[in-house]
Structures are given as structure tokens and as C-alpha cells.
Amino acid sequence: MDNKSAILATLAYFDLFQYPLTEREIYFFLSRHISPPAFEQALGSLLAEGRVFAMEGFYSLHGDAGLIHRRRAGNALAARMLGTADRITGLLSHFPFVRAVGVSGSLSKQYADKDSDIDLFIITAPGRLWIARTLLHLLKKASFLFRRQDWFCMNYFIDETALAIPEQNLYTAIEIVTLLPLRGARAFSAFRKANEWTDGYLPNSYGRIVYAGDDRPSLFRRALEKLFAGRAGDRLDRWLMTTTARRWRKKTEAGRRNNHGILMTMDATRHTARPDPAAFQGKLLDAYERKVGELLRTARPSRPLNA
Incomplete structure (x- = not known):
């Protein structure tokens, strides 16, 4: 994949979420390492060809100003939610x-809307x-x-014995590098080291400022x-795992869905409790591959008026 194709592929991934990117974000999420001058040249060429559109400091595959308004509103709401x-x-x-807690999902990427939750990623003791x-x-x-669920x-x-994420793909790589650690600096440092494979997918994903504090353990916790x-x-831990996994299997078999319409599934092991990766990742990555394939096959689009 050449430099221009890599830029298009990066924009295509975030276009699945209707999320335009800044120039710095495009570079951060590129699938290949290129020099800043080469990146500038490739992006400029795509703009001149009308295959990428620039508006108010954001870049997108579409000349739609509504996407910019949506992102700005989402960024503002996310800033407020991150305080919570x-x-x-x-x-x-x-x-x-509990050894570490971080924010994942769209909020970790500085975006939220009226239906957004605070998705939490938690590392526990072995x-x-x-x-x-x-x-x-x-x-x-x-x-x-209190209606704060x-x-x-x-x-x-x-x-802490299962820090390496087994699914190694673009989706999980982006989720890992955008994770916002808020508590547990030591545990998150070990987590990042255990997932250095993400560098193969996102070789420019460095320099992101993150924060993780460490509070003194409470008397209750000790x-x-x-x-x-x-x-x-x-x-007790084994019994709770078995009981919870059995209950979730029943939910899955009954076709229960959460408030976002996603099938309720769980991958439950002694060291992990997470949504079944097959339930969402595969569909998203298939849609991404199709979109990239279409972009690289189709002829150069015409630039709309006022773009």
C-alpha cells in the first residue's frame, strides 16, 4: 500500500463512524511509517485530486460540513463526560x-453523543x-x-496475568492505543508493553499524552x-465465574440485546470477562475492507460545489 492509499484507508476506517480527522490524527493512525514531508506531499496530492476534502482543519472522504459540526459537538460533550x-x-x-481503570470506546477518542455511555476497561489482581x-x-x-447506569x-x-489482547487486528490496535488510563499507572504501563504488537498496525502511534493516577488503597479495599x-x-472467584458465565449464556441463547441493540454475549475465562469479539469486530473489519477496496478501485470522484 503506497502513501496515498494508506491515508485513504485511515480515513475510510473512521468514516465508518462518520468521524473526520485532523492532519495529526491521520498521521497517528496510519498503517505505515512515512516521513512527515512524504505524508504532507501525499495528503496534498489527494486534496488536489478531490479524493479527500479539507474543512475547518478536518479531513474527510466527503465534502460534508455537517460532519464537522457533528464532531465539534461530540468533542465538547466528551470533554464534559471525561470529567465525570x-x-x-x-x-x-x-x-x-482493582488495579487499574481506564476509559475505552468512543469517549476515549474524545467523542460522545446523547446516547454515549462511559465505557470502562478494568485490570484486576491475578x-x-x-x-x-x-x-x-x-x-x-x-x-x-439514580438513572446513572x-x-x-x-x-x-x-x-494482570492476561494483559496481552489475543485478537491482533486493526480494530483492537486502535482501541488499545486510544485507551485512556485514568487510574493505575503501573498496571497500564505493563499492559502497553504486553501489547507492543500494535506498533505493527500503527507505527506512528506515539506521543499521545495520557494520565493515570494512583490513589492510596482504601481501608475497605485492604x-x-x-x-x-x-x-x-x-x-469464590471460580464459583462467581461459573455462575456469571452460565447466566450470560442464557442471555445469548435468548437473543437478549443491550440498549444499543447489540447481542449480549460474553467471553468468560478465569482471567478475562469481555464482550465476545466475534460479535462486533468481524462485522466492522469486513465493512472496513469493503470500503477500502471500493476506494482503491473506483475512479477519482468529482469535487462538489463549495467544497
Whole structure:
């Protein structure tokens, strides 16, 4: 793939989400390493050919000013929601066996709309993921009383023995490099090291400013961790895993869907609790491949008026 094709492919991925990019973001998400001058030349050529459109500092495959308005509004809402997310992650980090909490999903990419949740990525102590998850989900159950359940979308758990994400593809690479660590600097540092394979997909994804604080463990956390440190904790964690996995299988078999219309599935192991990757990743990557194929096959489009 040459430089211009790589730029088109990057814009095509985010076009699936109707999300125009800045010049810096295009370079960050490129699938190949090229020098800044070569990047500028390739982008300029695409603009001159009318295959890419520039508006108000953003670049897109479409000359649609509505996309820019949508992004600006989404960025503004995300900035407000991230303040809430910081408070939420501060609370969750005090729960037993929680070692790190970060923001994932669209919010980690600085975008939100009226239907957005605060998606949370959580790293736990080894062998205690299911105890941690159960305690956190009791908190989420309570949040329904105050209609704040969208603040506690704890949909991805791994423990410190399973930091490497097994699915190695463009989707997971982008999710990993855009993850916003908010609590647990040490655990997230180890997580990033365990997933250095992302450099093969996104060789320019460096220099992103992230923040992860480390709060002093609460008395509640220290007491519960001491209580479940031995064999009793091992047995409880295994029982919670088995019970939860059985309940989720029933939801999947019944065709239950979440509030976004996505089938409720779970990949449950002793060291992971996450949505089944086959439920979403495959469809998205297939759509991406088709879009890129069409872009690289089709003739040069004409530039619309006022673009």
C-alpha cells in the first residue's frame, strides 16, 4: 500500500463512524511509517485530486460540513463526560482487587453523543477478577436507582496475568492505543508493553499524552483483599465465574440485546470477562475492507460545489 492509499484507508476506517480527522490524527493512525514531508506531499496530492476534502482543519472522504459540526459537538460533550469519568474511575479504583481503570470506546477518542455511555476497561489482581467484577456490578445495580447506569459500563475486564489482547487486528490496535488510563499507572504501563504488537498496525502511534493516577488503597479495599487472599478467595472467584458465565449464556441463547441493540454475549475465562469479539469486530473489519477496496478501485470522484 503506497502513501496515498494508506491515508485513504485511515480515513475510510473512521468514516465508518462518520468521524473526520485532523492532519495529526491521520498521521497517528496510519498503517505505515512515512516521513512527515512524504505524508504532507501525499495528503496534498489527494486534496488536489478531490479524493479527500479539507474543512475547518478536518479531513474527510466527503465534502460534508455537517460532519464537522457533528464532531465539534461530540468533542465538547466528551470533554464534559471525561470529567465525570475521572470521578467514577477514582471511586472504582478503591474497590478490592482493582488495579487499574481506564476509559475505552468512543469517549476515549474524545467523542460522545446523547446516547454515549462511559465505557470502562478494568485490570484486576491475578485470580480475583470475578470477585472484583461482582462487587463493581453491585455498584452498577445501585446506579439504576439514580438513572446513572450509563456511567458504569464496565464491559471489559482482564487480570494482570492476561494483559496481552489475543485478537491482533486493526480494530483492537486502535482501541488499545486510544485507551485512556485514568487510574493505575503501573498496571497500564505493563499492559502497553504486553501489547507492543500494535506498533505493527500503527507505527506512528506515539506521543499521545495520557494520565493515570494512583490513589492510596482504601481501608475497605485492604480489608477485603486480606479476607479473600487464600483458598477461600480462589474458590469464590471460580464459583462467581461459573455462575456469571452460565447466566450470560442464557442471555445469548435468548437473543437478549443491550440498549444499543447489540447481542449480549460474553467471553468468560478465569482471567478475562469481555464482550465476545466475534460479535462486533468481524462485522466492522469486513465493512472496513469493503470500503477500502471500493476506494482503491473506483475512479477519482468529482469535487462538489463549495467544497
